[in-house]
Amino acid sequence: DKYLEGKNNRVFYSVIPDKNYFLAEKNGYPALDYGRMADVLKTELPRLGYIDLTDCLTLDSFYRTDSHWKQETIFPVAKKLGNALGIELTDNYSQDYLGKFDGVYASRFAFGTESDDLICLRNEITDSALVFNAETNQSSVGVYNVSKLEGNDKYDVFFSGAVSVISAENPLFNGKKELVIFRDSFGSSLTPLMLENYSFSTN
Numbered sequence: 426d427k428y429l430e431g432k433n434n435r436v437f438y439s440v441i442p443d444k445n446y447f448l449a450e451k452n453g454y455p456a457l458d459y460g461r462m463a464d465v466l467k468t469e470l471p472r473l474g475y476i477d478l479t480d481c482l483t484l485d486s487f488y489r490t491d492s493h494w495k496q497e498t499i500f501p502v503a504k505k506l507g508n509a510l511g512i513e514l515t516d517n518y519s520q521d522y523l524g525k526f527d528g529v530y531a532s533r534f535a536f537g538t539e540s541d542d543l544i545c546l547r548n549e550i551t552d553s554a555l556v557f558n559a560e561t562n563q564s565s566v567g568v569y570n571v572s573k574l575e576g577n578d579k580y581d582v583f584f585s586g587a588v589s590v591i592s593a594e595n596p597l598f599n600g601k602k603e604l605v606i607f608r609d610s611f612g613s614s615l616t617p618l619m620l621e622n623y624s625f626s627t628n
Contacts, residue, residue: 429472437474437509440466441611444492447484476509478502488541491528493580496614497544503618510604512622518546523571526579543579545569550597551617559590568593568617583613584628592627595620603627 429436442459450456459479467475481501486494494502500516507514526543545551547569557564573581584591587610604623606612616628 435474435510436472437476437506438466438470439476439478439506441494441609442479442482444484444487446479447482474509476506478505481505488526488528490526490531490534490538490541491580492530493528494611494614495541495544496546496583496618499615500546500618503615506615506619507622514618514621518548518551518618521545521547523574523579523582528580543574543582545582545614546618550595550620553596554617554620555594555596556584557592557594558585558588559592560588568620580610580613584616586610586613588628590627592625593620594625595623598622598624600624 440459440463443457445454445456446459448454463475463477481499482494486498488495497520500514500518504514504516521544523543523545525540527540531538531540551568553566554568555564555566556568568584569582570585571582573579573586578586580586584593593616598621602623602625604619604626606616606619606626606628608616608628612628616626620626
């Protein structure tokens with residue numbers, strides 16, 4: 426009500442299902458009722474558009490050793506969001522292998538497990554975006570912060586991980602269109618795939 430009253434912004438929200446959504450119920454384990462959750466949200470947020478992402482994801486969309494989704498599998502998610510926003514995204518990325526990745530579940534396997542491959546999707550947009558980190562007050566070029574590969578959580582390579590406010594300017598977009606994303610960590614790997622049709626994105 427405070428920020429949208431009288432504005433002509435188009436606002437949408439989505440719920441990203443946990444891996445449990447694809448695994449638990451069919452194997453007899455307790456599972457969240459995401460359908461009921463969506464119904465409650467749609468009732469309580471009638472002015473906002475809900476975008477259902479469950480048909481864009483499978484268990485294979487997620488890392489085996491981590492709770493996050495794999496960026497190389499989520500272009501269908503970006504495309505569905507883009508369709509709702511009235512933009513057409515093109516899947517013109519190359520895959521860049523960044524090494525092995527052991528996520529938050531890796532230490533819980535009693536007998537060990539094979540590490541995941543950490544892959545990011547690149548094109549001239551992701552590599553030329555001008556990124557500003559409001560926490561460090563520093564600017565850089567490119568949406569992937571490869572220095573994070575030396576840290577405890579390599580998933581932070583995507584948009585520097587948990588940053589309160591980070592923005593990206595797309596110098597290759599001929600126009601003025603802004604996208605604002607209120608994200609959790611899943612949005613860090615999704616946002617690079619949304620930059621194509623925007624001059625500026627804030628997270």
